[in-house]
Amino acid sequence: MGSYKLFAASVGSALFILLSFMYWYQWSARVLTQSEVDAYMATIEAQTQNPGAQHDLTALRKFLEEDDGEPIYTANLYVFNEVAAYPRDSGFSGTGEEAYDRFSSVMIALMIARGSYPVYASTWADEANSQWDQIVVVRYRSRRDLADLFATDAFAEASLHKWASLDKHDRMLVKALHIPDGGFISLLLALVVGTVIYTVGQISTETNVAIRN
Numbered sequence: 001m002g003s004y005k006l007f008a009a010s011v012g013s014a015l016f017i018l019l020s021f022m023y024w025y026q027w028s029a030r031v032l033t034q035s036e037v038d039a040y041m042a043t044i045e046a047q048t049q050n051p052g053a054q055h056d057l058t059a060l061r062k063f064l065e066e067d068d069g070e071p072i073y074t075a076n077l078y079v080f081n082e083v084a085a086y087p088r089d090s091g092f093s094g095t096g097e098e099a100y101d102r103f104s105s106v107m108i109a110l111m112i113a114r115g116s117y118p119v120y121a122s123t124w125a126d127e128a129n130s131q132w133d134q135i136v137v138v139r140y141r142s143r144r145d146l147a148d149l150f151a152t153d154a155f156a157e158a159s160l161h162k163w164a165s166l167d168k169h170d171r172m173l174v175k176a177l178h179i180p181d182g183g184f185i186s187l188l189l190a191l192v193v194g195t196v197i198y199t200v201g202q203i204s205t206e207t208n209v210a211i212r213n
Contacts, residue, residue, distance in 0.1 A: 099165035115141035
């Protein structure tokens with residue numbers, strides 16, 4: 001491969017990675033319209049799963065109606081039941097942490113599909129200064145993505161595991177501009193991909209030349 005073609009392929013691959021990541025990370029976010037808020041709320045209110053997600057519907061509607069299209073973060077604090085508090089006919093058992101892991105396995109897949117992901121999680125806390133078993137900080141691409149997640153049957157059904165797992169919990173919704181923006185990560189990833197493609201191409205070209213000679 002000629003030097004120009006190799007350089008163009010490297011730059012093209014890097015740009016593709018960068019643009020794809022940024023579209024997933026933020027560019028596809030859009031502010032909710034009132035009709036969309038009404039539609040999401042109607043879907044969520046109609047969910048019949050037991051125990052279901054147990055939303056504060058009034059607070060949720062206000063939260064969605066104030067959408068600005070920007071990312072949000074949730075800081076979640078948990079105390080787990082020693083034994084998961086499943087309904088007798090649920091068919092599930094185990095510890096509170098095992099029940100929460102079942103919920104997380106569903107939740108993470110739903111988040112990733114919507115440009116969202118856990119930023120930080122820890123099960124360690126200084127017992128002298130904390131009453132919580134776990135803290136999880138999650139970035140949501142937008143309020144639309146959070147509403148879309150809540151509206152899925154998968155989330156409502158997985159909430160059985162969440163509520164079985166928890167003895168106590170608290171959650172804060174925040175905007176955290178001090179957290180490094182994912183755009184820097186995508187740029188670094190794009191540079192790495194482009195550099196690797198260019199380097200491998202150069203090595204391959206030099207090897208082919210040496211073989212022919």
